[in-house]
Amino acid sequence: MAELKKVATRDAYGAALAKLGAEYENLVVLDADLAGATKTATFQKAFPERHIDCGIAEGNMMCIAAGLSTTGLVPFASSFAMFAAGRAFEQVRNSIGYPHLNVKIGATHGGISVGEDGASHQCCEDFALMRSIPGMTIICPADGIETEAAVRAAYEMEGPVYLRFGRLAIPQFHAEDFKFEIGKGEVLREGTDVAIIANGLMVYEAIQAGEQLAEMGINAMVINMATIKPLDEELVLEAAKKCGKVITCEEHSIIGGLGEAVAAVLSEKLPTPVKRIGVNDEFGHSGPAVPLLKQFGLSAEHIVEVAKELCK
Secondary structure (H helix, E strand, O other), rough: OEEEEEEEEHHHHHHHHHHHHHHOOEEEEEEOOOOHHHHHHOOOOOOHHHHHOOOOHHHHHHHHHHHHHOOOEEEEEEEEEEHHHHHOHHHHHHHHHHOOOOOOEEEEOOOOOHHHOOOOEEEOOOHHHHHOOOEEEOOOOHHHHHHHHHHHHHHHHHOOOOOOOOOOOOEEOOOOOOOOOOOOOEEOOOOOOOOEEEEEOOOHHHHHHHHHHOOOOOEEEEEEOOOEEEEOOOHHHHHHHHOOEEEEEEEEEEOOOHHHHHHHHHHHHHHOOOOEEOOOOOOOOOOOOOHHHHOOOOOOOHHHHHHHHHHO
8 A cells, every 4th residue: 555645634724725715705814823833824825815813812813703704704713722722712602602603713733743832732622612612513634635625614614613633744545536524424444343433633543443453353443523513423323333332532632522422422322332542631741743642542553452452
């Protein structure tokens, strides 16, 4: 198998904004003094008159985006996940979520893979925060191709959307003609022994784990669940029925994210053994991204160990 091209989803986000900007004049981009890091500078270079640098004032940026959306514009408000979901939570809740405005939040640098920036910037709570806001759609794409498709889908839908992207370059495994549908999971590998449901950079780790498990005689279903809310409950239930055991994988705390969303569905509708792989209720720390991911158990190797134990 040829080595896959690696692209950071934040880079794909910037490219997607520039492409959409050329098609839609009502698309505007806001940033909080981080355009180079969030990659909205790609859009800024092409459409400087439609890019607004709000300075280091994320809450204010969300309120500006809310106001712009009421004029018919479609704003993408961008910053690091820690600031977009964390620092600006009250403004996102009250100024965007409560009136259900058509604002898209592009949150980059999510999760442990922020690496050397350390615990203050390694946001592993954003899914939980955004899931608590009624009507908020939450998307965490698995590679650059899915990112571009997801950004387009977010633009095309009406209502608030939280999109989470990463800093680390990761393998791009989707085909160029990939079609993204909000609220629908994607079966990447069929299986009958255990279902592995993942999002973000953990999807490729799940694919690799599925291949390794197959060599051990364990037939794993692998699902990319890029949309965390609304969750594809039908696919979750189908996977649980086929496999009888479920593992969830996310670059997020095991509290409040994909794992809890899946477990909630199954506990109410089809009680099934579930193992959650994520950050185990602890803060991260500074270090190179790849070793950090392995240290926190966010790797194919750890998925394999959990699956083997669950399938005993």
